[in-house]
Amino acid sequence: MLTYDLSKKETLTIYEYLYQCIKRDILDGILHANDKLPSKREFAKHHQISLKTVENTYEQLLTEGYIYSEEKRGYFVMPLGNDHANRGSAHENHMPFSVYQGNLDNDHYFADFTSNQAAIDRFPFDTWAKIMRSVLSEKQSELLKTVSFQGIYELREAIAKYLYGFRGMQVSPDQIIIGAGTEYLYGRLIQLLGRDHVYAVEDPGYQKIMKIYQANAIPWEYVAVDENGMQIDKLYESKASVVHVSPGHHFPTGSIMPIARRRQLLEWAEQDRERYIIEDDYDSEFRFSRRPVPAIQSINHNHRVIYLNTFSKTLAPSIRISYMVLPRKLMERYVSTMNFYSCTVSAFEQYAMAEFMKKGYFERHIHRMKKYYKEKRDCLLNVLEESPLRDYVTIDEKDAGNHFLMKLRTSLSDTELKWFARENGIRLDCLSEYCVINKEAFAHTIIVNYSDLDEYNFRKALHILSDAVIL
Amino acid sequence: MLTYDLSKKETLTIYEYLYQCIKRDILDGILHANDKLPSKREFAKHHQISLKTVENTYEQLLTEGYIYSEEKRGYFVMPLGNDHANRGSAHENHMPFSVYQGNLDNDHYFADFTSNQAAIDRFPFDTWAKIMRSVLSEKQSELLKTVSFQGIYELREAIAKYLYGFRGMQVSPDQIIIGAGTEYLYGRLIQLLGRDHVYAVEDPGYQKIMKIYQANAIPWEYVAVDENGMQIDKLYESKASVVHVSPGHHFPTGSIMPIARRRQLLEWAEQDRERYIIEDDYDSEFRFSRRPVPAIQSINHNHRVIYLNTFSKTLAPSIRISYMVLPRKLMERYVSTMNFYSCTVSAFEQYAMAEFMKKGYFERHIHRMKKYYKEKRDCLLNVLEESPLRDYVTIDEKDAGNHFLMKLRTSLSDTELKWFARENGIRLDCLSEYCVINKEAFAHTIIVNYSDLDEYNFRKALHILSDAVIL
Numbered sequence: 001m002l003t004y005d006l007s008k009k010e011t012l013t014i015y016e017y018l019y020q021c022i023k024r025d026i027l028d029g030i031l032h033a034n035d036k037l038p039s040k041r042e043f044a045k046h047h048q049i050s051l052k053t054v055e056n057t058y059e060q061l062l063t064e065g066y067i068y069s070e071e072k073r074g075y076f077v078m079p080l081g082n083d084h085a086n087r088g089s090a091h092e093n094h095m096p097f098s099v100y101q102g103n104l105d106n107d108h109y110f111a112d113f114t115s116n117q118a119a120i121d122r123f124p125f126d127t128w129a130k131i132m133r134s135v136l137s138e139k140q141s142e143l144l145k146t147v148s149f150q151g152i153y154e155l156r157e158a159i160a161k162y163l164y165g166f167r168g169m170q171v172s173p174d175q176i177i178i179g180a181g182t183e184y185l186y187g188r189l190i191q192l193l194g195r196d197h198v199y200a201v202e203d204p205g206y207q208k209i210m211k212i213y214q215a216n217a218i219p220w221e222y223v224a225v226d227e228n229g230m231q232i233d234k235l236y237e238s239k240a241s242v243v244h245v246s247p248g249h250h251f252p253t254g255s256i257m258p259i260a261r262r263r264q265l266l267e268w269a270e271q272d273r274e275r276y277i278i279e280d281d282y283d284s285e286f287r288f289s290r291r292p293v294p295a296i297q298s299i300n301h302n303h304r305v306i307y308l309n310t311f312s313k314t315l316a317p318s319i320r321i322s323y324m325v326l327p328r329k330l331m332e333r334y335v336s337t338m339n340f341y342s343c344t345v346s347a348f349e350q351y352a353m354a355e356f357m358k359k360g361y362f363e364r365h366i367h368r369m370k371k372y373y374k375e376k377r378d379c380l381l382n383v384l385e386e387s388p389l390r391d392y393v394t395i396d397e398k399d400a401g402n403h404f405l406m407k408l409r410t411s412l413s414d415t416e417l418k419w420f421a422r423e424n425g426i427r428l429d430c431l432s433e434y435c436v437i438n439k440e441a442f443a444h445t446i447i448v449n450y451s452d453l454d455e456y457n458f459r460k461a462l463h464i465l466s467d468a469v470i471l
Numbered sequence: 472m473l474t475y476d477l478s479k480k481e482t483l484t485i486y487e488y489l490y491q492c493i494k495r496d497i498l499d500g501i502l503h504a505n506d507k508l509p510s511k512r513e514f515a516k517h518h519q520i521s522l523k524t525v526e527n528t529y530e531q532l533l534t535e536g537y538i539y540s541e542e543k544r545g546y547f548v549m550p551l552g553n554d555h556a557n558r559g560s561a562h563e564n565h566m567p568f569s570v571y572q573g574n575l576d577n578d579h580y581f582a583d584f585t586s587n588q589a590a591i592d593r594f595p596f597d598t599w600a601k602i603m604r605s606v607l608s609e610k611q612s613e614l615l616k617t618v619s620f621q622g623i624y625e626l627r628e629a630i631a632k633y634l635y636g637f638r639g640m641q642v643s644p645d646q647i648i649i650g651a652g653t654e655y656l657y658g659r660l661i662q663l664l665g666r667d668h669v670y671a672v673e674d675p676g677y678q679k680i681m682k683i684y685q686a687n688a689i690p691w692e693y694v695a696v697d698e699n700g701m702q703i704d705k706l707y708e709s710k711a712s713v714v715h716v717s718p719g720h721h722f723p724t725g726s727i728m729p730i731a732r733r734r735q736l737l738e739w740a741e742q743d744r745e746r747y748i749i750e751d752d753y754d755s756e757f758r759f760s761r762r763p764v765p766a767i768q769s770i771n772h773n774h775r776v777i778y779l780n781t782f783s784k785t786l787a788p789s790i791r792i793s794y795m796v797l798p799r800k801l802m803e804r805y806v807s808t809m810n811f812y813s814c815t816v817s818a819f820e821q822y823a824m825a826e827f828m829k830k831g832y833f834e835r836h837i838h839r840m841k842k843y844y845k846e847k848r849d850c851l852l853n854v855l856e857e858s859p860l861r862d863y864v865t866i867d868e869k870d871a872g873n874h875f876l877m878k879l880r881t882s883l884s885d886t887e888l889k890w891f892a893r894e895n896g897i898r899l900d901c902l903s904e905y906c907v908i909n910k911e912a913f914a915h916t917i918i919v920n921y922s923d924l925d926e927y928n929f930r931k932a933l934h935i936l937s938d939a940v941i942l
């Protein structure tokens with residue numbers, strides 16, 4: 001039995017200490033690839049500690065990919081590749097919580113298919129800095145006053161204009177609420193709509209949505225997604241009264257909900273006074289060739305649709321400005337029950353963002369980024385065409401966003417594929433990881449986020465992957 | 472019966488329309504001071520609209536002070552003073568939601584006793600701007616990367632140092648979570664602690680706390696506060712397992728919880744594994760003569776106390792940076808269940824704040840503000856000493872924060888006092904408004920927030936008030 005001396009934990013908690021011990025043993029090669037770990041119960045009993053502590057420890061190791069679990073069999077050590085033994089264990093000892101920074105493994109990978117952040121190096125920093133400087137000198141007194149709970153009017157006005165021009169939406173600045181990130185706004189919506197709703201979440205889909213409902217102890221259900229988005233018959237079968245969708249560009253399948261399905265969705269919503277559609281339009285800006293699909297909100301603009309979008313995705317992840325457009329009735333409810341909440345975005349960045357939009361920089365930035373992403377995508381697809389993997393691959397969804405799907409003809413399971421990649425310095429996610437109901441239907445498919453991926457490393461990664469795929 | 476033609480509401484909702492109609496009739500003097508409004512039920516029936524709509528309308532008018540309610544008697548028009556008839560009604564017509572900005576009435580008052588914001592004109596804007604500019608040019612790449620869910624390390628480190636130096640607290644940067652406002656962090660705490668807790672809220676106290684629990688549909692109870700803070704025997708009588716207190720400077724009574732009471736509070740918390748104290752230390756910086764009282768967190772630093780503080784209060788309301796210090800165990804729980812939440816404060820302001828602290832500007836600012844507030848307070852107390860009201864007034868709590876309490880010897884009820892003030896252009900809140908359980912014990916006491924109040928207007932206000940008080 002794996003035994004650690006808890007008396008040596010010093011100032012660490014048991015959880016931190018065990019986490020570090022096991023991690024170190026994995027990194028140092030004391031625990032070998034595919035070694036089985038003791039069951040959580042045995043381990044807890046053996047060390048006379050609570051089961052919860054062991055669960056937390058295993059969970060953390062699992063999240064970071066040091067171990068993997070197999071149903072009904074238990075936990076096993078993830079094969080990490082020998083060259084990484086001992087890596088970094090020294091400096092981690094005096095930073096017990098450094099694990100929380102989430103960047104422990106970054107050095108391990110030469111190619112990262114998983115980063116879906118805005119391409120940071122393309123951010124128009126000089127323009128942004130110039131605007132910030134001018135805001136600093138011109139808006140002195142406005143900058144220090146309390147901001148309306150909805151956000152500053154100038155920014156809401158700029159957003160309303162943008163939505164009109166680019167998404168065909170007719171909304172008043174008075175329907176807009178600005179917040180520090182869509183995650184924050186989801187939380188507000190839960191409070192606004194009340195806790196009696198069941199939320200439908202897309203499967204496959206963006207896992208954070210589910211986590212937020214879970215953290216808020218709100219009932220939610222997965223509803224299956226096909227190539228046209230959420231399946232409406234399944235939605236009817238669910239208990240849901242609020243549905244969370246990204247009809248403009250589904251993550252991770254990339255599908256766009258066709259108008260017929262949108263109408264069905266609206267029909268579903270109209271059948272009960274308290275049914276709502278949360279339209280998360282997070283990525284709609286980056287559509288390449290086809291015309292942008294109108295937002296559902298624009299079909300049903302004063303009624304059932306709550307529209308959300310963010311600038312974190314289009315500008316930079318560290319800029320925390322998102323917004324939602326509420327139907328009039330919900331806006332009234334917000335005002336009467338929640339206007340005591342202060343706006344969470346500082347006045348300074350709101351004024352800067354308003355200027356950035358008003359002066360046309362935002363539009364120009366989107367335009368440039370679209371061009372950049374399209375070139376990058378075309379380039380990577382060319383690389384794929386030239387690689388030995390080309391005959392084993394089908395590419396899905398070529399028209400939008402900053403990722404595409406690469407479906408492999410292979411007998412490898414997704415877990416095997418992921419391990420192999422990891423062992424060889426490639427970080428990747430499979431579509432099936434974003435899926436619960438019907439994993440098989442989405443198997444053998446790699447999500448290629450390319451904002452952080454260059455031609456050279458992609459070529460190298462494809463060569464390595466072909467060793468595993470082509471037998 | 473008051474009748475409005477709903478067919479004229481155009482694009483407005485019924486609620487907006489009725490709100491505007493009644494408000495206009497009050498401002499135009501069509502409805503007179505102390506006129507009784509129709510009962511909500513009659514009004515709804517008469518117009519064939521829902522009771523809820525009328526409730527919302529009355530509630531909004533009540534919140535903004537256009538009407539007042541008397542128990543079992545109904546709703547009445549607030550006396551506003553004749554000179555204000557017709558004010559502003561024209562421009563409001565094409566800005567139907569302008570009411571939400573909450574600044575409708577600002578012009579009406581020559582003296583505002585209610586603003587408890589940081590004194591904006593004292594903000595060291597030049598220094599802040601200089602730091603922001605240097606952050607812009609030096610931190611380019613850091614500024615655009617995703618921030619750790621806890622907030623940037625530099626800022627957490629600066630906060631830990633500050634807390635050590637000024638509050639005697641030994642905390643690691645790893646225990647700190649930065650968020651866009653304490654309201655936001657309260658919400659995170661609800662999710663972290665789980666929904667099975669009942670929260671104890673101070674009465675009298677800061678009403679927003681209760682509203683947040685209410686909006687989150689979390690059970691809460693008022694627990695009575697005396698001159699030493701929350702009454703521990705009442706706390707035991709309650710069902711609460713989490714208690715929300717401001718022991719360093721209670722709002723609005725200004726009381727400081729003495730050490731004995733603090734110990735009792737900790738004892739209460741120790742009696743169950745899942746009892747916690749939320750120590751909201753929002754105003755602790757502005758203590759004038761006495762030594763700062765150590766935070767409860769510093770007595771019990773790794774255990775039961777969740778410490779919260781904000782920079783919005785010390786710097787400027789539009790700077791949305793707050794933080795909480797979690798006990799180790801709760802930090803672990805946060806990491807394992809909630810680290811998917813992105814940090815809500817933009818990297819830019821976090822770096823600026825970190826610099827502002829590291830270079831000693833924050834400390835200097837606090838020092839200057841203390842001096843400023845003390846001088847202002849002394850000056851206003853002098854004005855009071857010279858006023859005819861001096862023999863009718865007892866001043867409470869002279870040592871901290873930016874407000875004091877003025878207890879009047881008067882036969883006027885608090886409602887009468889408030890109306891009189893309002894009619895005469897003085898905005899004031901009475902202590903009893905922050906109180907539910909025992910209003911009488913806190914009656915006849917005006918809260919004087921003086922950050923936005925000058926000598927001249929205070930003198931004028933006292934003269935006016937003495938007309939009502941001295942018979």
